[in-house]
Amino acid sequence: MAPLSPRTKDKRHAQEKAMVNALASPPMRRNLAHHLNGLRFFEAAARHLSFTRAAEELCVTQAAVSHQVRALEEALSLLLFERRPRQVNLSPAGARLLAVLSSSFDHIESVLNELKRQGSSSLQLAVTPSFSSRWLMPRLPVFWDAHPDIELHLHHTAQADALTRGAADAAIIWTSLNPEKPGRLWARRLFGTALSPVCAPGLALPEAPLIDAYSLRNYPLLHEDSFEDWQRWMTAAGVSDAQVQHGPVIDDSNALLLAAMGGRGVALGRLALLADDLRSGRLIRPFECSIEADGAYWLITSPATAEQTRFKALAAFLEAEARALAKD
Incomplete structure (x- = not known):
């Protein structure tokens, strides 16, 4: 061959x-x-x-x-x-x-x-409108002054999947579960909150003053998501036979509180978000009794974003503010 x-x-x-x-x-x-x-x-x-x-x-x-x-x-x-x-x-x-x-x-x-945002100084944070207006915004000027190089963009949404849909770099969500998934999701608990009845200062009727939990049967109860929280509060206040399965259900915290401020009834408010409203007198607490909410606010992001300097600065700020809230 x-x-x-x-x-x-x-x-x-x-x-x-x-x-x-x-x-x-x-x-x-x-x-x-x-x-x-x-x-x-x-x-x-x-x-x-x-x-x-x-x-x-x-x-x-x-x-x-x-x-x-x-x-x-x-x-x-x-x-x-x-x-x-x-x-x-x-x-x-x-x-x-x-x-x-x-x-x-x-x-x-x-x-x-x-990859699209690599090299950018901006940071997209998804938050619910109620959390943003009542807790985050009053504190943000301190962060902006300390980090003028970080462009923090707030993405207001009630949808918990803003992060996974790519609409934001990070999110602050309310959940009763631990959302961390090692390798897929970084998460840190910021704080929980107590729930207590709140209402407009002029709501109380002369013929039915708000003197104890039993007097609430004369007033509309405002509910967020379900009737369960009011049932738990009534039990904690010693009213085991209360009928709370009535009144509007409003699944937005801001709208719920606006209804309470407008004299439409008594709501269970998240006290961690209500300091300014209580201090100004827009809302009052007729009773001292409170219960712990079944949930907490969590800061979540991807593991890759969690390593970025600009996110670490935001996370450190939020955790410090959360610790300060716990001391109040």
């Missing part, structure tokens, strides 16, 4: 090198590119358990979502949904895939947002 020419040897060497590189690559990496749209459409449909809501989120038609999911199922030779009239549920395979996709997409979005 005639020896191979140098040119033929180089060509064969290049082919062998390409083959070895292909074998060393992850086996599904090339196929993954063909499924990216299908995976994106599946994740949205699986998260909502609705092709219609997935289509609205992705700004496409319901038929497009259905087509992409079907194509993905055919490629995998698996059913990802159990389809019923007017309802879809995840199959075991679909549930397993959703768990991986959701965390992966969240991580990708978080990294993209961090």
